[in-house]
Amino acid sequence: MLLTISTTHKQAADLGFLLHKHPDKLQSVDLSIGKAHVFYPESSSTRTTVALLLDIDPIDMVRGKRNLSRKGFSLGQYVNDRPYVASSFMSVAIAKTFSTAMNGKCKNKPELVDLEMPFEVNIAVLPAPRGGELLIKKLFEPLGYSIEVERHILDDKFTDWGDSKYFTLSLRHTIKLKDLLTHLYVLIPALDNDKHYFVNQNEIDKLLEKGKGWLEDHPEKEQIIKRYLINLNALSRRALAQLNEGVELEEEDVSQEQKKKKETLHQQRLTLVLEKLKETGAQKVIDLGCGEGKLIRMLLKEKQFQKITGMDISYSELTKCKERLHWDEMAPKQKERLYLFQGALTYKDKRLADYDAAALVEVIEHLDENRLKSFERVVFECAQPKHIILTTPNAEYNVKYENLTAGTMRHTDHRFEWSRQEFQDWANQVAQNNNYTVQFAPIGEVDEYVGAPSQMAIFKYGN
Numbered sequence: 001m002l003l004t005i006s007t008t009h010k011q012a013a014d015l016g017f018l019l020h021k022h023p024d025k026l027q028s029v030d031l032s033i034g035k036a037h038v039f040y041p042e043s044s045s046t047r048t049t050v051a052l053l054l055d056i057d058p059i060d061m062v063r064g065k066r067n068l069s070r071k072g073f074s075l076g077q078y079v080n081d082r083p084y085v086a087s088s089f090m091s092v093a094i095a096k097t098f099s100t101a102m103n104g105k106c107k108n109k110p111e112l113v114d115l116e117m118p119f120e121v122n123i124a125v126l127p128a129p130r131g132g133e134l135l136i137k138k139l140f141e142p143l144g145y146s147i148e149v150e151r152h153i154l155d156d157k158f159t160d161w162g163d164s165k166y167f168t169l170s171l172r173h174t175i176k177l178k179d180l181l182t183h184l185y186v187l188i189p190a191l192d193n194d195k196h197y198f199v200n201q202n203e204i205d206k207l208l209e210k211g212k213g214w215l216e217d218h219p220e221k222e223q224i225i226k227r228y229l230i231n232l233n234a235l236s237r238r239a240l241a242q243l244n245e246g247v248e249l250e251e252e253d254v255s256q257e258q259k260k261k262k263e264t265l266h267q268q269r270l271t272l273v274l275e276k277l278k279e280t281g282a283q284k285v286i287d288l289g290c291g292e293g294k295l296i297r298m299l300l301k302e303k304q305f306q307k308i309t310g311m312d313i314s315y316s317e318l319t320k321c322k323e324r325l326h327w328d329e330m331a332p333k334q335k336e337r338l339y340l341f342q343g344a345l346t347y348k349d350k351r352l353a354d355y356d357a358a359a360l361v362e363v364i365e366h367l368d369e370n371r372l373k374s375f376e377r378v379v380f381e382c383a384q385p386k387h388i389i390l391t392t393p394n395a396e397y398n399v400k401y402e403n404l405t406a407g408t409m410r411h412t413d414h415r416f417e418w419s420r421q422e423f424q425d426w427a428n429q430v431a432q433n434n435n436y437t438v439q440f441a442p443i444g445e446v447d448e449y450v451g452a453p454s455q456m457a458i459f460k461y462g463n
């Protein structure tokens with residue numbers, strides 16, 4: 001990925017002073033996922049060009065716990081556009097290589113800092129999904145740039161596949177270098193609408209710091225903020241409030257929003273599980289790891305389910321479940337349909353047998369991974385209900401959670417969280433071992449790259 005900045009300022013070589021990079025030298029800096037090289041393809045008194053070349057290692061991106069490629073499917077981790085396009089990697093490289101210039105400092109010639117110079121910028125490949133050329137114009141033109149954009153077709157051998165979301169962009173403006181760099185720093189990732197790292201309050205601070213003096217009055221500020229913060233609503237609202245009024249929203253507002261989102265996700269999950277249970281035609285169902293009994297309350301409302309059982313290892317959860325169901329005041333007929341008991345999913349138990357369907361909603365990730373084999377034996381081999389509906393978080397989606405730090409899980413009691421591939425590998429193997437077939441479904445809004453927040457497997461016994 002190549003970015004070049006040229007100037008025809010009357011002493012063009014001043015660019016080297018401003019950038020604190022000598023025009024005769026190639027300089028390289030290490031990034032977390034590769035290297036950035038700075039060099040000058042041309043340098044004279046009439047025209048000087050500096051080039052920033054990113055050399056991103058796609059293998060480095062997927063190494064370690066966190067998959068920075070953000071591409072869930074396994075081949076996509078290695079074959080994706082990230083090494084070739086201008087993205088948040090470019091902003092990191094700009095900040096790392098040109099930080100002094102961006103901060104408006106120049107030791108040898110301080111008078112250059114506030115000098116407006118004619119610049120021409122070329123960005124070899126810039127992604128602009130959901131917006132394209134129009135969006136590029138809307139973001140740069142209000143800042144005074146004149147623009148040339150060339151859109152690339154997806155594949156020149158297959159022209160009927162149409163256009164891609166990639167553009168070559170050339171910008172011209174007479175402007176201070178520090179302003180040019182901060183514009184690029186913010187607008188490139190906003191156009192790309194993706195981030196290779198976790199996005200949290202730090203990102204708001206960076207955005208507001210770099211946007212100072214121009215973002216407040218930009219007609220597209222809302223869109224810039226939203227896209228820069230990869231469409232995370234709570235953070236975007238907070239950033240906008242800070243930008244507009246200089247006020248900080250309370251931390252609580254953000255976590256409340258997050259909580260609400262989580263609740264609705266759980267509600268979506270339970271609704272889908274209920275729907276799938278109904279589709280199986282089951283009359284006798286068991287909710288394994290029923291917790292406080294949210295699904296059980298929903299099952300009781302459906303006449304189809306004649307026998308409803310809840311099982312959990314935790315006595316306190318079962319007590320809570322009884323309270324929430326108003327067990328003591330329940331009509332005898334309802335009570336007859338319901339059976340709650342304490343048990344463990346990793347020990348054979350006769351009480352688990354003879355059900356048409358079992359639900360396991362966000363439970364397996366609470367078991368130690370080395371106990372999964374026992375769990376498989378207990379549920380799939382011994383209890384052997386005709387249908388098993390099982391859900392678990394999709395770990396790939398964690399990058400989208402605003403308050404989640406890299407490498408951590410959604411809940412302190414989770415022993416593991418699986419990617420879509422890991423879940424499907426496990427479920428396919430379990431199905432094969434125990435004469436089940438299995439299908440998969442996403443739960444919640446599906447992100448193009450990381451999938452949905454939660455995932456479901458629907459097992460059916462026999463062929």
Ligand code: SAH
Pocket residue numbers: 288289290291292293294295311312313314317343344345346360361362363366367
């Ligand atoms: N299914 C519920 C609760 C999910 S939380 C819901 O979706 O709302 C996970 C639940 O699994 C907890 O209630 C926990 O007590 C239970 N659990 C954890 N390990 C278990 C085990 N080995 N056997 C049975 N239940 C278990």
